Amino acid sequence: MRITFLLLLTVLFSACRQSTNQTRLLNGNDWQMEELDAQNWQLAQVPGSVQSDLLRLGKIPDPFLLNNQDSIQWISEKNWRYKKSFTISPSLLKTKQHILKFDGLDTYAKVVLNGHLILQTNNAFSPYEFNVTEILQLQNTLVVTLYSPDSIEAKAALNLGYTLPEGPRVYSRKPQFQYGWDWGPKIKTMGIWRDVSLISYSDARLEDVFIQTQEITTSQALLKANIAVMSFVADTGCVIEVINNTTGEIHSQGILLDRGTKNYSIGFSIKKPKLWWTHNLGTPFLYDFTIHLKKGNTILETLHKKVGLRTIQLVTEKDTLGERFYFKLNGKPIYMKGANYIPQNIFLSQVRPQEREKLLNDALKANMNMLRVWGGGVYEDDLFYDLCDEKGILVWQDFMFACAMYPGDKEFLDNVKKEAITNVKRLRQHPSIALYCGNNENSEGWQRWGWQAGKTQAQKQEIWNSYQAVFNDILPKVVDSLHASISYWESSPKFGRGDKRYQFQGDAHDWWVWHDGYPFEHFEQAVPRFMSEFGFQSYPGYKTIKYFTQEDSIDLSHPSFESHQKHSRGFEIIKRYMKRDFPVPTNAEDYIYVSQLLQAYGITKGIKAHRAAKPYNMGTLYWQLNDCWPAVSWSSIDGLGNWKALHYKVKQAFENRIIVPFKQNNLLKIKVVDDGPITLGEPMQVLFYDFNGNILHQTPTKSVRTFNEKNQVVYQVDLREIEFDPKQTYAKVLFGDIQEVYYFEKPKDLNLPMEGFDMKTKIVSQGIEISLKATTLQKNVFLYTDTPGHFTDNFFDLLPGEQKNIIFVTKEPLSKPLQYKTLNALQP
Missing domain, CATH: 2.60.120.260 (Galactose-binding domain-like)
Incomplete structure (x- = not known):
């Protein structure tokens, strides 16, 4: 019956004259x-x-x-x-x-x-x-x-x-x-x-189409197609058709054209609707629509729309500690895992579609369900949001204002209003849009960064009035009038880190680490309600450095490093943190390798602390996903698209289910963070090994249940009952089909064995399969090659006696044997 209907539909459309516009x-x-x-x-x-x-x-x-x-x-x-x-x-x-x-x-x-x-x-x-x-x-x-x-x-x-x-x-x-x-x-x-x-058009054109979701239940979704028609003629009859290509249903309405732009609406429903979900919770299902403007048998114009049925809500309710900040997707609280996105190239038009898709695939592979489009860049092109829709990635969308105070004259405000209207109209059909945010750090800068110094009281009032006009009047009104189902947030963060409230209300940018020199452990001690920015720098990959230095070897004193490091204290800060936590190599390639380990070590420490604090904390977005050119920066993917250590570690830290062990006094405590369905009970056990693979202690197996809505300690071990050397011991926590390794000392203080492992390779359909095995712990094994491709895992710990299999995805044969580095080889 459905096939016959679609065939009839095709015959009817073929009888229509094609679009004249x-x-x-x-x-x-x-x-x-x-x-x-x-x-x-x-x-x-x-x-x-x-x-x-x-x-x-x-x-x-x-x-x-x-x-x-x-x-x-x-x-x-x-x-x-x-x-x-x-x-x-x-x-x-x-x-x-x-x-x-x-x-x-x-x-x-x-x-x-x-x-x-x-x-x-x-x-x-x-x-x-x-x-x-x-x-x-x-x-x-x-x-x-x-x-x-x-x-x-x-x-x-x-x-x-x-x-x-x-x-x-x-x-x-x-x-x-x-x-x-x-x-x-x-x-x-x-x-x-x-x-x-x-x-070019004869009578009229479709100026704008917005298919708006009005209500969703399990039995049906009520929708309304809001259609703006620009007409050159008056008193002319036309028909608007809204075709649901997914269900085969057609909804039409006759209209009488009038000169200028006129708005029309067509209400309709979808039975037993399929909802749009982020990729980690379900399927990002999209309905396919075609909209025709017809005059008799002539189709004047056709537009196509993809529509995702979902509700998204920012919840900022008061509680005993302050004010919550979390998102509900289709009525379900959802933990946000992701990063801040900046333009992919300083030359905006040079970003090719395949580069856009690769970056978003890389975000998907790292289990991200949200990207924040940062306010110092651009409202991205349609393809970016289309891909987020298809891949089930939500978008926190900043308006394009960052780290500054802006004018408030009429010409400027009118310009901003037009900008906001055109971009909200363009973006509002995308189910990936989760939030509109007025600006990045403008409010914090005004309150905390000394911007008011040297200004008269009248000037300060005028500047603040201009701020209010843009961010508390124009922008929220535009969002409310054009995309009312999406929340507006005035400024990110709500409070700067100098305000004690930053940890208890709204979203936070935590730059105590990096800018203020706090140790990475600070992330575990000061968890906010939603972390929308935090980060740490590292050097890019070897190929990227050789590209911008135009040299075949790497020399950290090369003069081009100064122009490719834009933070005035960047090199100094990296070295200072490295001394705290890692061995500091003198060899350039080793130093770059350790800088990436350092970045991954610190940021994943923060991610795990945030996730373990759920539901107090309901989101962690690190700074930053990508670069706009080849540079030393905070990115997890460098300017040529290479994954740094951080991106590999984020992939693991953003899995739906992770184990978070932590030491508190003399206890090793364990939380299980689970963003998926709850489990009724799975076995957990903790085994203590020395670095040669000898079992020092193993705990009894215990059945553990996880809870999606709240994380709590599910297992603990009294370390006073176990005799071990913390510099030469790791704990392996087993839970169901996942595991986590915990070290009792910082990487620089571990007494690692000599470097050494077996590595075998064979050609497979995807590229090259690599099998590795060692008799002793090999810490942070980093594989690299000049051959274009991507490792499915890297910077990993090779545990004694365990075999690790990964794929180097490539279409080319290796030009020379794989190279590698380990932290073991950097022991003093």
């Missing part, structure tokens, strides 16, 4: 560019930037290499011009309406078509469109002039009369990270960075 992309490599009035036109690529075009043409050195970034700062001080000639057919020209649309102009631009000024822009985050019906010809010339942000920002600052924290960038609605951050270079791009298109 057309969208033509004007992208490509047939644009030209010049420095303004230099009369030196050269081929350019759109989407792109002035910097990426000059690099492609060989006019500037690669800023990712050596110290080259310093030599290209002149580019953003100049004005530039792009132009393109294009033709359209006589039949298309006769179409009644033509819209020229720019999805992204960075940032201050003047657009001229056939000698007519049609647009002047001042926001890289907002799309711009203009009706060019009266201007369009068979032969057309489109010219885009881009103006340096420097002089515009300087003029705005002069007009204000006092300095806003943190400098000129606050006046430009442009990606803030381009002005330089403590992990990224200062490269203020200019260009046409997203698609350019010509939209």
Whole structure:
């Protein structure tokens, strides 16, 4: 019956004339560019930037290499011009309406078509469109002039009369990270960075479609399709069809067109709905919809939407300790595990779809269910959110404001409002959107970072009023009016670490570790309700370092390291922490290896402490997932896409079920953290081994039950009853089908055996299978090769007598034998 219905549907649609509305992309490599009035036109690529075009043409050195970034700062001080000639057919020209649309102009631009000024822009985050019906010809010339942000920002600052924290960038609605951050270079791009298109239509077009979930029960979901139609004609009958391709149902409504934009709605239901879940709790199911605007038998326009049925709620209820902060997905409290995401490339248009998908697959492989899109970057492209929808990863979405105070004049506020409206409309269909957050650390900076020093009372009040206008008026009202089912959070964090309340209310950024030098154990002693930022730096992979130094070997004194470490105290801090917890090698490759172990050691200590404190703590998002260029940074995946030690360790720490042993006084206590279904009882046992694999002690097996909603100590061992040397002993905790190893001393204080293990390889369908076995403990085995590929596990402990099998996923044969490092070889 269903097959017959779908066949009938196909026949009916084939009888309709295809869409008369057309969208033509004007992208490509047939644009030209010049420095303004230099009369030196050269081929350019759109989407792109002035910097990426000059690099492609060989006019500037690669800023990712050596110290080259310093030599290209002149580019953003100049004005530039792009132009393109294009033709359209006589039949298309006769179409009644033509819209020229720019999805992204960075940032201050003047657009001229056939000698007519049609647009002047001042926001890289907002799309711009203009009706060019009266201007369009068979032969057309489109010219885009881009103006340096420097002089515009300087003029705005002069007009204000006092300095806003943190400098000129606050006046430009442009990606803030381009002005330089403590992990990224200062490269203020200019260009046409997203698609350019010509939209042509006869009578009307679908301007916006939002399929809104109104109510969900187990028996049905009630939905409403909100459809905005832009019409050029009046008193003309049309039909809107909403087709659920998943169920085969069609819902239609006749409308009478009126000139301008008019909103329509169609209510419908889905029986026995399948819900959208994060990947660790279920299936991120998506319904597939097609929306037609029809006039008679002619389809004027078609849009496609993927819809996930779910409810998501931020809960901030008071309790005896302060105020909770957690998310409910489909009515179920859910623990958030993930990271902070920054743009994948300083040159935004250079990120290829396969790179976007690889990064999100890497997040998925590491068992993340939430990414925070940080406010100093960009509202990401549609593909990013589509992939999060498909993969079951929730998105904490910052608005694009970070670490600064912003103007409050009418022009700026109007600009912000338009930006917020266009981006919330674009993002609201995505089931992955879990939260809109006003800014990153602006409130904390104003209260705690000395920004008020030197300001008069009147100036301070004016700055704070501007803050309130953006973050407590414009943005929450936009979210409430356009995407009311999603919560708005004013600023992340709610309180800075200098405020005692940071541990008991809202979300927290804990930079006592790193910036203030606190030991990693601080993470275990000061657990907040939701950790939305914490981190530690490490060096990138060997291949990445060789790439930016342009050397075949690694020398930590190479001058390019200074420009690829953007934190003023970064190298010093890494070394200081390394001395606390690890041996400090003198060899460069060993030092890089240990820096990654150090980062993984500290951050996973924090993750486990956060997860073990559930439900007091309900989320941990470390800083940061990725890089925008090759650098020494906080990322777990380096600038060339290589996994650092942290990413491998996060993969384990974010499993649905983990064991968390910890020492308290003379007791070894054990918690089991379980984000999945509860267990009625599984066996647990603790075995004590020396590093040669001899069993020193084993506890009785005990049946242990886990509880999803609360973690508690389920097992403990009195260490006074066991004779062992803590420098040469580990405890292995067995629970069901998982295990965890606990060491009683810091890595630097362990008396590790000599390095040595057997390694065998064989070719398999995925690449190369590697089998390793040792008679003694081999600590943090790191395998590496120049051959492109990925290890399914790395930086692991090879326990005595146990065989470890991993896959090196690759399509190429090894150019030379695998290389390895262990902590054992670095013993003094």
